[in-house]
Amino acid sequence: MKIGELSQRTGIPARMLRYYEEQGLLASERSANGYRAYDEADVERATRARGLVQAGLSTRLAKVVLDVERQCALAQPTCSRELAEMLATELTALDDRLACLTKSRDAVARYLSLTRNGDLVRGPGAA
Amino acid sequence: MKIGELSQRTGIPARMLRYYEEQGLLASERSANGYRAYDEADVERATRARGLVQAGLSTRLAKVVLDVERQCALAQPTCSRELAEMLATELTALDDRLACLTKSRDAVARYLSLTRNGDLVRGPGAA
DNA sequence: CTAAACTTTGACATCAATGTCAATGTCAAG
């Protein structure tokens, strides 16, 4: 599919898809005419890239994380101790973020319940 | 305590503490000399404000969330249906973020294990 | 008292993410 369709299906502005590509978060083939060509899997890839950036990761870090995710699929991934230490640091940062967001998420859900608007809450997550 | 101490104890630049105050995320008393005066509880408040902002919430939204958290402590909080609907929307956005971050967190942890750097992983969260 | 360290406010700079526009090329429909 072309960039316009991917944009519609993901809700991500085409401008951002190109930007993410420029930052190495998202790859794309090129058709003979120079148009970017995406496949089904790119819908999720783009969505994840966007999700990480919206979760406060810099595009630089998001790229590292996405690369790691891909590597996880490989049989025996390897990495330098240095990279491992960097990842370990980021891992605790991710845990901090998760703890913080979870707390707020629960507070918002509780608030909606307390204010008799619990019917608006239906997603996942603890009550 | 004064802003310098709060800054050191939270690791948040004084500049940001003032900024968060300006944006309504953090309140402060004023001593006779005009200096901001914080108490113990502000250490956590400031930390949470920063955490939310680093988790990708705008200061505008972070303020709303923090306000909601405080209201949760009240006996019978009330709110307009309109606000409730906005919060419900943000709630799903928070859940999306959580899902996205959790996925990456787990991928990074798994990667560290696979690369025989599992010893660097020690925080919370699923393996 | 004095100098160093801290605080206040306010202005200005920076950086990353994002929006917007322009000039140009491609493609599909009529």
Add this chain to the structure above:
DNA sequence: CTTGACATTGACATTGATGTCAAAGTTTAG
């Protein structure tokens, strides 16, 4: 072939979070 919708690149503007600096008052150590 022509028109309209879509793509490409590149430039420029905006916005929010931060850094940095300056001028001026305050506090504290010596």
